[in-house]
Amino acid sequence: MPKLSEYNKKRDFNKTAEPKGTVKKGGKELRFVVQKHAASHLHYDFRLEIDGVLVSWAVPKGPIADTSVKRLAMHVEDHPMDYIDFEGTIPKGEYGGGTVMVWDTGTYLAEGIDNVADSEKVLRKMYKEGNIKIVMNGKKLKGSYHIVQMHGREENSWLLLKGKDEYADKKDFDQTSVLTGRTLEEIGKDKKSDVWESNHDGKTETKNPNKIDLEEVADAVEQLKTDSESKKKTATETETSQTFTAEDVADAKKLDEFPTNWLPQLATLADEVFDNEDWIYETKYDGYRAIIEVNDGDVNLVSRNGISFNDRYKPLVKAFDAITNDVILDGEIVVEDTKGISHFQWLQYYADNPDRGTLKCYVFDILYFNGFDLTSLELVQRKRILEALLPQSDQIIYSGHIKGKGSKALKEVEQKGGEGLIAKKASSKYYINKRSKDWLKIKISKEQEMVIGGFTDPKGSRTAFGSLLLGYYEDGKLIYSGKVGTGFNEESLKDIYEKLTALEQKTSPFSIKPKEPGAHWIKPDLVAQIKYSEWTETNSLRHPVFMGLRTDKDPKDVIKEIAGPLTPEGGNLEAEKTTKKNAVKKADKVKPAKADSDKKPAKETKTKTAEKVIEEKTPAKKAAAKTKSTSKTMKSKAGYDTEKVEVTHPEKIFWPKEGYTKGDVIAYYNEMADYILPYIKDRPESMRRTPDGIVKEGFFQKNVAGMVPDWAQTEKIHSDSTKEDIEYLICNDKETLIYMANLGCIEINPWSSRVGTLDNPDYIIFDLDPNKTTIENLVTTAKKVKEILDSLNIKGYLKTSGGKGLHVFIPIKPKYTYEQSRDFSHIISQAVNAALPDITSLERMPKKREGKVYLDFLQNGKGKTMACAYSLRPREGATASAPLEWDELDDTFDLKNYNIKTLPKRVKEKGDLWEGFFKDALDLEEVLNKLSQ
Known part of the structure; x- marks a missing residue:
């Protein structure tokens, strides 16, 4: 029920002119007030008279008349009735310091009730149940409004909504006082205006110069929390914001001057997702990593190799102007389509096509704040500070996270068409310009940065060049890794060709010269982002697709990224620089200590740790031994191996419990092809690939451009959402069906319509x-x-x-x-x-x-x-x-x-x-x- 104890506790009435919190008996009408409050963050205090006090909510974006908009409303302490007509200034540094305006005031009743007495009874019940419905009669706010508690969130998280009636509109309200007609600025400048002073506990505090004074920020967090609509969080189960104080960041180091040479911490490649309550999981974005420096009002966006992005992404520079503090932030710049899918090539050519997609920056860390180095603080603490301080917009977005549930987070990202996850140890510090095993990147589709060492002549109707010759560095030598000839459009062909010819040289930069006819060699200064299916035994990329050029990457830093095995020390994974074959050999040597295997743990945990993931690889090998022998599986291979399709690893276990293999799947589709083909013929395939069997979720692949053999039938279909063509596989014969099964397609997912009538299902x-x-x-x-x-x-x-x-x-x-x-x-x-x-x-x-x-x-x-x-x-x-x-x-x-x-x-x-x-x-x-x- 309404009470004023918290209000009184926060104020020393010997030092403040604020009204003492006393409950007053209601009058003939129920009153309300909405006060616009320019504290550390601008917000609106929405207050309703209930049982002799003003029950209050802080509404960050203010009330609306649009029924389609919801406003976050954070329940704060009740205020006394005498507060209803206060308009003036609370000195900076005091509790709630800032300018206060009476934005609107008037009377109200419970919805459907026409008298005060009955309204009071109904309101008590509504308030208790967390669903308040009222009819307001103010100078600005009129008609039906609902204040509803949000379940599943913090107890004080509510929503303010406009009910549908004749007052519903999309108009903007007047932003002057309904009492004096003044603006906030005019009230703040009026020295004759009321001035209130308050102190949290009446005691004089000796401040530690090495602590960050975050009283204003803490007040903002307490009242504003997080507006989930404006933040557009990237995971469906993010942790809610928590309050923090100066004491929480006492370990932050004070710096004499603003640092200007900080570069981002990098993540280590992981080979699989894991669940661990000591880790959090963020979306991995497909864009450019950026350090955002705001120093004395100047904004500088810096790439991960120290190059300024300011000229390329001017709208973001302007957006970050909203930050009034000196900060260093860590984030990712992307360009997204209308469905929120990022496109790396759109980002790369943003300057030429600024209207294609929406330019955004997802911010996930804060390293520096107003003279203090925050990198020594724990990650979750830094994220709390960031969430409270970040002024969000359509272009600046706080990157949320899921705690502990890596498998669930990866599945959600996959369903949204995302690139993968970044797993981070919740207690980790920030390591400037270092690659750390406290941060792990878990990719859905495999991607690799590659150095361009040459190109080939174009063939057929292709212009500019045919393929790019790729490589990576190992022990200071550029190792050839194959060529890529797909993923280009006319725009990128022309742009890249100009860059290639400017770097042309007579000698090959590769340690061993590739035998490519019509090859031209270049100085290895360009880095390409490549999507691929796997590494071949000959150390080449299989089914490579060009994604874009990376101007933020030093070619000498490009190595072969192989997802290493999980290590028993806390769930980290290693990125190996050796070949895949050597990485596998090394992984086989990683075994739990004998003492651990012989000793039964005192208590089992439901959380999948890194060590448990290693152990789980062993049962699959045991299952293989229990089922038909490898020789038997290989013997059946002759029944489905064709001239067109080379079946690989048929002995691989797909169902550990039952022991069924990849070969069993292929044999099934070989035998059942005549029954299946009538229901998939001439239909685009959305391939759900599960190359590791049922132990992993797998991933969906629609676009097969440049990845399928020449004999396979495909169909290009224009996507209205991405404004691009997607090349789908069409399965009209047994060979294609077996080809899909060999890619790990346990499941076959055709469209409901056929080529020729794609808009009309049958x-x-x-x-x-x-x-x-x-x-x-x-x-x-x-x-x-x-x-x-x-x-x-x-x-x-x-x-x-x-x-x-x-x-x-x-x-x-x-x-x-x-x-x-x-x-x-x-x-x-x-x-x-x-x-x-x-x-x-x-x-x-x-x-x-x-x-x-x-x-x-x-x-x-x-x-x-x-x-x-x-x-x-x-x-x-x-x-x-x-x-x-x-x-x-x-x-x-x-x-x-x-x-x-x-x-x-x-x-x-x-x-x-x-x-x-x-x-x-x-x-x-x-x-x-x-x-x-």
Whole structure:
């Protein structure tokens, strides 16, 4: 309930003119005030009279009249009623120091109540429940407003929203006082204005000159916290901001002058993700690393090799002008499309195309603040300070993090199309201009910086040059690593060619001259960012794709990055400079100490540590020994190895528990190709690659430009979101199917439309996804879908999802849009939900539909994919998406019965249960006409 003890505790009323906190009996009307408060950070204090006090929230961005906007409101201490008309100045250095304006004031009632007495009763209940709905009658704020507590966040985090009524608008409010008509600046300059002084405890404090005085900052953090909308955090489960004081940063070192030569700490490449509560996980951005220096109002953006970015990225220089303190920050400059996906080439050519994408800087660390070196502080402490101080905008964004849950963080980044993670030890210091094992980079797709040592002549219609000749440094020598001829456009070809010819020389810079016909050699001054699939045994990049030039990298620093093994000391990984073969040999030598293996730990932990990850590699080898021998697996290789596809590592374990191998997957698709191909032919493939089997999430690959063999069929499809062409693989034959399986595609994910009619799907999907419910409820839901389809004379084709759910497909003629197919699925799903409201749900949020079957009609969308009929799934048990007969949904039905071993036998007995699927294609318009009758 409202109280003033905290308000009184913070003030010494022998020294301040502020009103003493006493509860006053309410009058004939309920009053409110909104005070604009220019303290260390500008904010608005939103105060409602409840039970004789002003219950208060700090709103960083202020109230709005736009119903589409939400404002963060941080609950602060209650204030006395006498505070309602204060307008004046609180001296700097005192609690809440700054200028205060009465921005708006008036009366209010609880929504739906027309008298004060009943409103007071209802308001007590609303306040207790964290959901206050009121109707305001102020000079600026009028009509319905809601103040709602945010669950799952800090207890004092609320939201302020405008209710829908005749006062809703997108207008901007007048920013002068409703009492005096003055601006904040005019109030601050008025020496006759009220002046209040306060002290936290009434005691005189002797300040330590080596401590940072962060009282203003701490006050701002306490009242403002974090506005999750404006910060656009990069992970869905970031830690909330915490308050801090000068004592928290007592170990910071005071410097005599502003440092101007600090370069960023670098991360070590890791070969896999891990979970550890002592680590935090940030998004790895695809851009330029930058140190941001703000010194006496001057902004300097510095690359990781000391080159200024100011001329190239002037809008960011202007954006960082908002920082009023002297600081050094660490961040990454990117250019993003409308979906938030960064494009390195857009960033590289930003000066030529400033309107292509949005220029941003994600800031993730603070190294210096107003004369103090913060690098000795723990990482999480530095991030708290950064989050409180950083003035955020559409271009400056605080980079959040997930604590402990590396696997979950990587999965979320992958789903968003990101590059990977940076794992950081939470307690680590900042090491200037050093590569540290306290920071680890975990990449989803493999990328490598490469030195350009030459180029070849163009062929065919290509202009400028054919390929770039690449290399890396080892022991001071430039080692040749192959060539790259894809990933260029006309713009980059021309630009790069000019740079190449300016550096041309007669001799090869490589330690061993590559035998490339028509080669031209250059001085090795250029560095390229290359995406690739793997290193070959001949020490070349396989399937390289050019991403862009790196002007922020010294060529001499480019080495071969190989993800090293996890070491037992705290979860770090090593980057090796040797070849992949040597790295593997070295990894095999890393074994837990005998004492550790013989001694059972006192208490098991759920957290995956680095040492545990090493140990987990051993069971896979044991599983291989328990299953069919390598010789047996290799013997079966002859059945699927073709002239077009060279199968590699068929003995690799994909399911450690069952012992199934990569070879088993390839053999399955070889045997099942005739059944699968009808459902994937002429369809773009979104390849979900799991090259390490089910122990890792794997990754999706859509663009195969320059990566697939010449005989493979592909199709370029323009992406409206990225404004670029994506080259998809088309699987029309067994060889391509085996090629995909050899890449680690356990699962086959085709589009719902074919080449030639890509905007028009030829089937509609009903995805029945159980969320902690029973198999009985799943079966009941599927039968209800069939019942409704039967009533419309529509044949529904049933299959298992291969996971926990069921799919019902209906074929349609490819002349309708994805939106129309989705609308139809939605109509049927609504009918199912209306018939089975207790066991089904259309709610998208998983937490709100626990214990129910989710009717996911949104799977019907262009580019969305679903595991096809007979596709294996990277799930425990090697389950598969199996076509079913409807009468198989009985009391004995078990999803696990349909797997890699049972399906080949099943089709021999039953044949293809979906045979004739496309012959039954419906005319959707005729069906919709029936629904409307």
